[in-house]
Amino acid sequence: MIDRDRIAGLNEAWAAPLQEDLEHLAGRLDRRNGTSADDLVSALADFDVAAPSWAVGTGGTRFGRFPIGGEPRNTEEKIDDVALLNRLTASNGTISLHVPWDDPDDPDGLREYAEERSIGFDAMNSNTFQDNPSTTDDGKLSYKFGSLANADPAVREVALEHKKYVIDLGVRLGSTALTVWLADGINHPGQADHTTQFERVAEGLRAVHDYLPDGWQMFTEHKPYEPAFYATVNSDWGSSLLLAQAAGPKASCLVDLGHHLPNANIEQIVSRLAMAGRLGGFHFNDSKYGDDDLTTGSIQPFQLFLIFCELIRAGEGRLPALAYMIDQSHNIKDPLEDLIQSTEAVSIAYAQALLVERDALLEAQTANDAALGQHLLQDAFRIDVRPLVAEARRVKGGAIEPLAAYRSLGYRRAMIEERGLASVATGL
Amino acid sequence: MIDRDRIAGLNEAWAAPLQEDLEHLAGRLDRRNGTSADDLVSALADFDVAAPSWAVGTGGTRFGRFPIGGEPRNTEEKIDDVALLNRLTASNGTISLHVPWDDPDDPDGLREYAEERSIGFDAMNSNTFQDNPSTTDDGKLSYKFGSLANADPAVREVALEHKKYVIDLGVRLGSTALTVWLADGINHPGQADHTTQFERVAEGLRAVHDYLPDGWQMFTEHKPYEPAFYATVNSDWGSSLLLAQAAGPKASCLVDLGHHLPNANIEQIVSRLAMAGRLGGFHFNDSKYGDDDLTTGSIQPFQLFLIFCELIRAGEGRLPALAYMIDQSHNIKDPLEDLIQSTEAVSIAYAQALLVERDALLEAQTANDAALGQHLLQDAFRIDVRPLVAEARRVKGGAIEPLAAYRSLGYRRAMIEERGLASVATGL
């Protein structure tokens, strides 16, 4: 484990220019509308976005997978990677597990292991889209035709049991939420009935909801297609809302940025769910075509900013306490570098959104002043907020330049030596 | 007005081949699974789809409009056109008005005029997306920045008043429904707030709903974009459902086939709204890119069939009594020819959907037999049902071949003489 002093040592070279840029920016923000840079840094320092356990390995596509080497071989090593990440970014203090990819023999030991590394457990995920003996009654059943929506009640039952198992596991780890993304759907018109499938899933989610311990939440996550290519059961935010409402008060909706039809206005969807009182959380990533799972902010940074504007609008000036998580598939990059870049992009969007002059915006909107409304958003977006984000990292002991710091630490090389070149982490 | 004898006369030439094809088809359907062709013809003969008053003129795009000549100059002449259409198709017995494009001085007289031509009044439409002195307080206000969502309460009020006015008018005409499509939305990020706009529209629709007379219905119609190009208030079926729920029990959702994002699964949306008890009606048309308003069934006939399959599923074997309407823009065709082709396409899709072996399908779905499920839908779709549709027209006094009949009647030429070459009907 890299200790804080090593990061502090690296920071020395970057401290002076950061200080210079920060001072200029602080002056500019003060001149602009009296905004305090310190308050912004403080808000940014409070922000945390979870890392998924399956994103510290290289993901793949159906066309192939290219492991990078040194990938974590078990959940402990995934926690090691996230701990290193968090040391650099100071913004990734939790990990989200996916069961049975992660299925610790000793949950209490794992929790202790994570605590020693200052890592907590974010929402749990339960895999019922792949066949695994531990989730399919020793291989007697299959999720080929769905899990909670399956025509076969025995498959629905085993899927439900797995979700309960994951909740139990989460309780021991200190997690307080379950994210439910289902691959259930239809590949060929005629294969199944839309309404029947939906009702089965609604019933299953009600049962999961009723099993949730006090203080727990459940997130329904929609996606229009893949792996089902004609229709999915939880296909869009409207379906997700109906499912969350059917499940019960602890259920709300999770928005994955890549799970939308072409041209969808995602920020508006965020506002809809917030308005309906059922916005639960996010899976951050970016995409150009479908569920491409690219680095957050790498394709549509302005959209990411607009989403954070909606969040701050929903929180009346502050970021609401939702479940924020990165969910990407790092096919060709070092996964940790990708997570560093995504975390940076999320923090930048958040900082920009904090800079929007909300009172002036409300005034422009009340006056139907479209040009001014646009100007106010663009003005915030165009400010280079990186000094604020870097300072927020620095004050928490993170790296001023996390990507450069990561490279200079030689972590990947060390892991290849330790874990081997051929290690392949579980995940997609 | 073309009398029935003239149609009957034209039918003579087509009667023998129809009879031959019908007999063969009846035998085949009986052989297949004992289906009665007579029952099918009877169901088809009961089907009616409304014609919109604005679709008997040539529509246009922002790039231009090319009037065909002989277009109706007032609502009476629109009724004349629909009456001729209905004489040919025997399936277009109602007209849907759009106010103030249609704003009769003498509603009772208009109703009588229509009754004499066997035409009834379908859902009323209220135009608050264009500025017209009669709807904008003599031009003192404007819908430039929206109607029910406008930041200006005076505009919201005048829009509400117009909707009430249209309901009052509809009552006198014998209509029992109001369709609400709003152009309200946002062109530029920052111009308006998604949630605020939505709440204003919800409040307006509640007020409209409370004004509805007994026995009336209100339809909310969603559309993702155009004329607002960043976001619309009623953007998708989820929003439409929330708005209908907010308005009250007489409100349900209307699905326009062209009002969806690329790749949307419209038949699934139909099933969702039916499941939620809020499926109200349809605007039929077809499209390849956006709200292209092309002839129904001309681009995606299989999708139209799948939609009718969902309808018959929702009606447990029968078509539910919803508001079925064509809504197209006939830029380069004779509008009446286009309506003939669309009505035929709708009837064909309905007939095909009636042919699906529902029990066998349920069995295949219960057995997760995807290949058989697909086969059962395709089998119904591939049957040439036109003899059934033609026979349903014939028994109601319509034309066996309506397009050919229309052409041989010389109606357009006569109208050009009567109404002039330069007449331009109101509409888009």
Next chain:
Amino acid sequence: MIDRDRIAGLNEAWAAPLQEDLEHLAGRLDRRNGTSADDLVSALADFDVAAPSWAVGTGGTRFGRFPIGGEPRNTEEKIDDVALLNRLTASNGTISLHVPWDDPDDPDGLREYAEERSIGFDAMNSNTFQDNPSTTDDGKLSYKFGSLANADPAVREVALEHKKYVIDLGVRLGSTALTVWLADGINHPGQADHTTQFERVAEGLRAVHDYLPDGWQMFTEHKPYEPAFYATVNSDWGSSLLLAQAAGPKASCLVDLGHHLPNANIEQIVSRLAMAGRLGGFHFNDSKYGDDDLTTGSIQPFQLFLIFCELIRAGEGRLPALAYMIDQSHNIKDPLEDLIQSTEAVSIAYAQALLVERDALLEAQTANDAALGQHLLQDAFRIDVRPLVAEARRVKGGAIEPLAAYRSLGYRRAMIEERGLASVATGL
């Protein structure tokens, strides 16, 4: 191997109704415009569409794969499956191999094996999108960052060598074409330069082209995304055309129906490439969202028909002699059932396109008669041509009802016994 007598025996039960339907249809076509049903059956009987070796196993997605059991364990068994398929459909007389998924030790023996089963070898495919010791210099190199477009000249060289190897193999098998689909592209803006990548691929394809034996063809196959999710090198038909032109006169473009952006007009693309003299062939499948690889004709049958209309237009009334192949991924169906359904759909579309009254269409188009032009296409599409297609199969010794015949043969059950439940064919 199922012998022809067994098929003939099964056909007995279906022969009488087919005869009845065929006679009626023949009469109707003759009455319509003097079309000879015999000529149509004869044209359909001449049609053949290749089966891909990788489609006789269940494909999968990055989320999982669900083997059906009894999948072929080697290329010989793939040929067995295709031979059975061809016995049923009488339209799948060739197989397309993918190397190194198929890499026979004894090519001459394999050729003989196939000939004994009346199966020929269609276009060869060379896999340079996955790492395999046999194609990556014993694993010293990787296609992680592309093959012919790779920044590393050693990788480009090894990819080129593999393509030459596949051509050599194809020569021994009796194939006469190489299809080149490359996964080369960019996942993150900045990762590579569009122009540089393109030029490298153009250079590589020229080298492949120069290696082609006399009488051979090369097909360039475009795809906009997946597995590269920001950009691909051969991204669209325009790029594919430029690459084919750069490669040389033996190169032409192959159109996979799933490799297009949303809303693309694929039939127009077909006409463009035919006009440019570079239309080489097809990969048939269907899709709703992206490269979904669904059963051909299961989502957009009218589009498939329009594509065949363009083909017959390009062939001035006859289907041009291109490379026609199915390319699907049968995730949840029995692959052979899926191929049966796809082959049927392709034949139906071809038959419908043959029924278009081309002279009348030309006349309508010359007169700008849009309604009539549409009517003429729809009229052909709406005719139930299945009797023609079934008769074409029957006269060649195939099954009148291939899906039902396949099921009654118990082939899958037999293969599970012979090959085992856990056998997994190579492929996606």
Next chain:
Amino acid sequence: MIDRDRIAGLNEAWAAPLQEDLEHLAGRLDRRNGTSADDLVSALADFDVAAPSWAVGTGGTRFGRFPIGGEPRNTEEKIDDVALLNRLTASNGTISLHVPWDDPDDPDGLREYAEERSIGFDAMNSNTFQDNPSTTDDGKLSYKFGSLANADPAVREVALEHKKYVIDLGVRLGSTALTVWLADGINHPGQADHTTQFERVAEGLRAVHDYLPDGWQMFTEHKPYEPAFYATVNSDWGSSLLLAQAAGPKASCLVDLGHHLPNANIEQIVSRLAMAGRLGGFHFNDSKYGDDDLTTGSIQPFQLFLIFCELIRAGEGRLPALAYMIDQSHNIKDPLEDLIQSTEAVSIAYAQALLVERDALLEAQTANDAALGQHLLQDAFRIDVRPLVAEARRVKGGAIEPLAAYRSLGYRRAMIEERGLASVATGL
């Protein structure tokens, strides 16, 4: 006309903060990699983007148009508006005319009028998508079914004559280019033949090309749909390239940012056309759904930046001398405010692209270092370059804050008084 002193006076209040920000930025750029802020300002000051004559009036949609008042009543007044715009931005020194919307009786007088206001004439546009007596043989013909692609040779001829007329007019005005966007296409499958239409357009463009005077260029502009909703003749960059090649060496392709299918990679298209030696120019705007004609950079600013990166790559470090033009439709904003915002966005994207460290990028790409390649682009994009852009305006006599300056000048109010509230400029 607003004189320069008035702008200089307004600038006084903004000069000090600009100076402060500029100095800081200059220091930072120098520290970063020795970039000279002065050189950047100088490059930006050389940049000019044309304003379209039809964009100084409020555009509209088929659903309505909402004039703002004070719109120019003739071409002279359009020039006045562009001259004011250019005074503020110092980057809009040319106007692009659209004939017959602009059809001066006295071209020489108009040229003199423009010169007195320091405005030149950019590419000419010829309207053959609307019927106008001056372009349709006194209304005897119609462009309803297309212009150069029309089945009627008389229509093709009159369209060709109009294009020649516009070239002649352009010669007198001092323009040196003709932009050809055609609405030609197909609304209904069957209406026309793709290949025949294409060949007619190719023939027409050859004739136009042969008529071009020495030193002139012709731009072919593609668009996939609208107003034709099934297919267009010049539908995509591939078609546009074939048409430009068919026309001759003076023809190249113009890219309108809104004329693409969903998810298209426009920057890659730019690189393709540049590679093929046929990149001619741009119509800048932004969009979320289709040809939305929104303010440039208001939806996808990162895409705009990537496009400029491709341009600078094509120019080997410098912006190539192409035809750069804004083409938007300002439905609900003051058109001049919208043009100010678009011009600013274009300049910002250009400035950011100039900041990309090209050598480092090439190195990263050669090393397949995807994370670093992404970082280098994002780093440039995230810098707040507005001080450079503002300084470039200031040194040329423009306004430091053009939007605020425009508002303080009261120009719109003055124009409403002078031109009236009901004036409506020609255009969409």
